[in-house]
Amino acid sequence: MRELPQDRPYRFRPPVDRPWLNPLLRWVNRRVFLKWVYNVEAIECHGIEALRSAMDAGDAVVLAPNHADHADVHVLSEVTARIGIRPRFMGAREIFEAGALNSFALQSGGVFSVDRDGADIAAIKMALSILEEGKYPLVIYPEGEIYHHHEWLDPLHDGLASILLKVARKLPAPRRARIFPIAFRFEYDGAVRETFPERIAALEKTINWSPKEDLPMVERLYCLGPALLAAKEMEFFGETEAGTLAERLERLRERLLEDVESRHGKDARAETVPERVRGLRSRIRRALLDPEKKPSPSERARMLDDIRRIHVAYQVYSYPGVYLAEDPDDHRIAETLMKLEEDLLGKATYPVARRARIVFGEPIDVTALLESGALPQKGGALELTALLEDKLGTMVRGGEPQGLSAAERPVIVSAEA
Incomplete structure (x- = not known):
């Protein structure tokens, strides 16, 4: 767990679209971070087609992965880019404070800052606007930290559920509000x-x-x-x-x-x-x-x-x-x-090749839960968080998520492609 500065004034950093920079950012993500820094040689991806369908329908989509490893952000960026999707990421304020160049790259890559220790109104408004627009999926890591035990899920924070519920209650039909639980696992070469x-x-x-x-x-x-x-x-x-x-x-x-x-x-x-x-x-x-x-x-x-x-x-x-x-x-x-x-x-090492496995589980249709009364019209964040924790926990422990066949042919991509 990295120790980060705690005595600097906070300034909200929004995502910034710089389309001209996207090809370079993707190359750097694949060749520098995945291949060189984190030694990820291949990615096995299951169930991503459902995300493409939800985005085509204009749904308000939150991606909720377990935070297994420092590489999982880069893996998620790569697999979504391959189907033409560029998510928005909610990222801890401290990662922006490593320097101006770091902040520039993060914002250009669709990341915006959040002060996890306070009521960050700017970050909440940004998250709501992204979901209301429906152009990008929003990535929020509900564990909040990287604990480095990817076969266990730590208790989830309810901020993700609170944000999506606010959008779901005023989303016009036929658009839906959905949470995709996403399970990451990293496996090492025998060497x-x-x-x-x-x-x-x-x-x-x-x-x-x-x-x-x-x-x-x-x-x-x-x-x-x-x-x-x-x-x-x-x-x-x-x-x-x-x-x-x-x-x-x-x-x-x-x-x-x-x-x-x-x-x-x-x-x-x-x-x-x-x-x-x-x-x-x-x-x-x-x-x-x-x-x-x-x-x-x-x-x-x-x-x-x-x-x-x-x-x-x-x-x-x-x-x-x-x-x-x-x-x-x-x-x-x-x-x-x-x-x-x-x-x-002060620095983790990745001395041999690793393989990343990412599974997109069946989405939780929050709109349907509200319409059926399974979630109350007011509140409901704790109940929705418990539901997500149950589904994501099953996936992290190795169980096949509902709606995904164990025999489904995965999409396997090389980190060098």
């Missing part, structure tokens, strides 16, 4: 196994360990995890905890969040860890950037340290402690190593 020893040795050296070459790979990871956790426990609280790995992860996360909440308060409505994190970041950002009551240097240092504590708590939340143990195959080992590299070394 990835040969990269494991060198990569975990580099991680072990970050804590001044000699490589434990006599141990099996999964055992090495489960030795490294508690050691890294103990270092964080000592750093923040001066003591190590007892218990299983999962218990210690939860305890550290809670201690960090409760410590920061003791200084900045807690939203009574925030129940999940992501909700608590967003609320805390929002309150601290407001205090950091308050023009009428600028914090002193010591207050600023304290708030920046609190933001770091929140980030570590969120990192800890992204390690469930049992994901690898549940099914320690090469794919989960590679995914765990990649996640540790990103968190400890």
Whole structure:
């Protein structure tokens, strides 16, 4: 989980159409990001024909993928481009703040910013206008973060459902409002196994360990995890905890969040860890950037340290402690190593070729649910989110989505084509 700047004023960035730039952007996406950066050599795509039909009908379409990997945005851009569709993406504000060139490319590629920690009215208005127009599908990642365990789905935020319901209730017939659940999975070439020893040795050296070459790979990871956790426990609280790995992860996360909440308060409505994190970041950002009551240097240092504590708590939340143990195959080992590299070394590695599988599930017809009374005419965001979570969760776990035959011939494309 990447640590991003949290002390900059927010400015909304809308998507900007630059048709003359599209061929270059697509070439860069395919040859630079997919092939070179993320090592995706092929894409297997199922069920995309239904998206083409919905867009031809002028429907208000939201694409709701699981956020499996940093490459999934690039994969989705490639497969939709091949059927003549250019989605609009809602992207976290922080990715625009990496520099002017980065922001220019993102906006030209159809991405607009959203402040995930606040009530971003500009982003909501942009999302509503895209859906009302019906010219582009809107991509919103309902998990909100990349947790790097693509065979598990994390709890979904209800913002996607709230936005689409507002449009669905005033959409003129015969147009429909639809959500497409989309499941991503990335599979590694068998050669990835040969990269494991060198990569975990580099991680072990970050804590001044000699490589434990006599141990099996999964055992090495489960030795490294508690050691890294103990270092964080000592750093923040001066003591190590007892218990299983999962218990210690939860305890550290809670201690960090409760410590920061003791200084900045807690939203009574925030129940999940992501909700608590967003609320805390929002309150601290407001205090950091308050023009009428600028914090002193010591207050600023304290708030920046609190933001770091929140980030570590969120990192800890992204390690469930049992994901690898549940099914320690090469794919989960590679995914765990990649996640540790990103968190400890600052950059994930993709040393061997990967294959992306993307499945477009049967769309959820929100208009029909409203007409039938299955969703109430007011509210309904929680119910719709639960329905999406159930369908997308089944797909992510490997089940065939309703309406898609297991024998359906996939569309397989090369990332180089």
